[in-house]
Amino acid sequence: MNYEKTILDLITPIVDDKDSLSVKVMSTLNENEVLLHVYANSDDVARLIGRRGMMASSIRQMMSIASRKENKMITIKFESY
Structure with missing residues (x-):
């Protein structure tokens, strides 16, 4: 599975x-x-993390579900530049 494309x-x-x-x-x-590692400008990273990390948690949960078929554990870090 192409995890980069899926998260993009x-x-x-x-x-x-x-x-x-x-x-x-x-x-x-x-x-x-x-x-x-997800890199974006600071405004977009704030949008991706969301209030109290709700958006980031949802993204992590969706990627976790996508990776279960391959028995992989996904770790996602959001970083701004």
Whole structure:
């Protein structure tokens, strides 16, 4: 499964500056873990995290469901620049 494309498809409609949005898959020591870093400008990261982290929790939950078929654990970190 292409986790980068899946998360981009989920979050692209939410952000204003679609050109500044990027997702990187980072390597981890655990082969069953996928670490995704979402980079965007500060306003878009705030929108993606939402109030009290509700939007971020929803995105994480959707990605967790998408990865269950492959028995992978998804970790998503939101960072601004």
